[in-house]
Amino acid sequence: MHDARTLPASKFAAIFDEISTIGARPSEGVTRLAASAEDGVARGLFAAWMEQGGARIALDAIGNQFVCFDWAGTDAPWIFAGSHLDTQPRGGRFDGTLGVLAAGCAALDLSEQASAGRLKPTRNLAVVNWTNEEGARYQPSLTGSAVFSGALPLDDALTLRDGAAISLKDALAAIGINGEKGTVPPSPKAYVELHVEQGRKLLEAGRSIGIVEGTWAARKTTVRWIGRAAHTGPTPMVDRRDALLAAAQGIAAFEDVIAANFPLLHRSAARLVVEPNSPNVVVDRATVWFELRGPDVAELDVAGQAALAAFEKSAADTGTQLEIVADALRNPATMDGQLMTIVGRAARSSGFEPLTMRSVAGHDAVALQNSGVPSALIFVPSVDGIAHHPDELTLPDDVQAGLTVLTATLRRLIEGESHAG
Template identity: 35%
Template sequence: MTIASTGMPPIQAAIDGERLWQTLMDLAVIGATPKGGCNRQALTDLDREGRELLIRWCKAEGLAVRFDAIGNVFARRNGSNAAADPIVIGSHIDTQPTGGKYDGCFGVLAALEVIRTLNANGIETERPIELVSWTNEEGCRFAPCMMGSGVFSGQLTLEDALSRTDVNGVTAGAALEAIGYVGDDADRPGRFAAYLEAHIEQGPILEDTGDTIGVVTGALGLKWFDVTVTGMAAHSGSTPMHLRQDALLGATRVVEAVNRIALAHQPDGRGTVGAFQLLPNSRNVIPGQVMLSVDFRHSQAEVLDTIVAEFRQTLDAIARETGLSIEIATTADYPPQHFDADCIAAVRQGARANGYAHRDIVSGAGHDAVFIGDIAPTAMIFIPCEKGISHNESEYATPEDVTAGANVLLHATLSLAGVAR
């Protein structure tokens, strides 16, 4: 399914960069951390405060606001053709526990700024434009990540999503109800004419090349696993080395294997162990069990499958050689995504029209656009972030790059939505 661009928008308008920057800083106050970042995790009271502020801004622009059964927030600006499917723009406003001000938030507030700019310039589009803020993109409190867009696109059932629990045993459904954002049944796929998402790169490529805009052509596929290595907890002083069943020793071999396998599949191979839990975690007890997360990514589905097969074979070998028990459970499985050619062209033209240095780029991170790309024409816009740092309180994007990304989003949105005659 594709949508043809209408070409260069006949009306020239530009983003108010100072207003956009101030909006970003105002949202960042909610959940602000001492080190200058944000802790506004999904379905918390702080998330509710962020949603309420966003909705106040949307209503001030005359937008019709609704939210669905998983709490995704939509804000609609009508077009001259009320029956037409909308152009949808946005991202998410939930953060990591030690997150930054820009990840996700930039995309939502750039979308708001696009609508503010259209309103300020009296521009009517043919298609409606909808701002969206997806629920629980980060997945740090409730797994999996991209939960709201996953339910919307049919990748995840509503019942499954609402049943997920945090570390305290609270379900996502109970948390959603507690903040007051249980809406109508989730919208079904196929309602978007196109979807555009602006985002910080979360990597170092644009900064390294000196380009202002990344024209995102797709995203790496990913497979997540929880691995449990089980041995025998025993006294560290009275158990000889050759009689130990040290789960941590086996887990270190798993970590090494993740790195080695990913390095063997370059340039797009990625392998990460990001979470590690040790039991009983006592200085004079040999570790009896280790739980760790594994994250593999690649741009080609067949190569990603090969990586996983090699990893499973390696786990079997480690278990045989050490006598340890190793269990593996899949927690996420997203294929590589290739975005829509017309939407990509609209983004590329937006960068050219504004005179921004740009390059095609594949996203190494997961985004809501990956799921929406399965049900609607989709593309993304990247801007640089300092040193490629994200999911960190020191995350930073310059006001100039923030403005540039929003200007490209404005141009691409107008190109796809059309300007009413």
């Protein structure tokens, strides 16, 4: 059977445009941090839209939303599809939201077909909105998917604190999420995520659909330099222990050592917290969030050691102390080969020749795949590769391509296709 069908793009556009206004400000993009009031509004709108389509909603204790279509009966296996509705501060409209709403549209479409007898589901489908994928408000990122898949203990996740010391548990409670609600489906047979590429490879290759075969590893290291608060005026220079100066030197040394010795790794220092943050107090504590990303864990280890040596030197040079607050490795993922084959078949039968590619960024599909749930990650192009910026854009034809291939993939999975043969 030919999968190509023009899905009503207007159905996607209507809900996408509505959710895109939540947390949006002119020229500042969308700010919908995890478990914020804006996130609560988006969750409510999404749930209401799906309930109108006949789904039942369940929540687990970390606030993951499961939109359930129990077509195949309570004992049948489950297929999940989804992504996340939270954003970065001043983020784009498509990152995450595309995957959740496209999966919602696909589910509604498949539900209609099942009701009309044009589809015989042998598996149930849940559309999932994972909590705090972005890691902007709470670190680590991929929180909801990591808890669901068992990689992160629930209590550790609920006691995470944001920059204002609000726990994730309290933030969720403030938007009405107080523990599990409804019947949460069991671990699925497969998870499929549609996401924007956040790079330029699809555009350069002239393709609309990417199938991710694997992702890079990431080493995320949070470092604190501890100095000594003092008056910025009278304190003699020789007595100063300036934590901000140490951080500045540490960041510059990190840039130099990694660029010189590991030029293919992606590196960043992207968050700095200064205490007490007064113009008249020599900085007591400066905390910096560093990242290294690359395909090879062994190389990240060596690079990480070189970075730590640079941080220690900047501490020694400024008379400050170094504290390693967090140093976490996210393993690379190899996505499921059989699912890749099914997605490829769905893409070709819909008229799209897919590009097999790697992802630099982590996604919820990585958390699930690495915990043993066979997972697929489908990419659509990002104009100019722009990501985590208000100008993030995926063109309507590419959104349609993603929606078509996601729907065709889910149709195959809920009808029971499970192997490459």
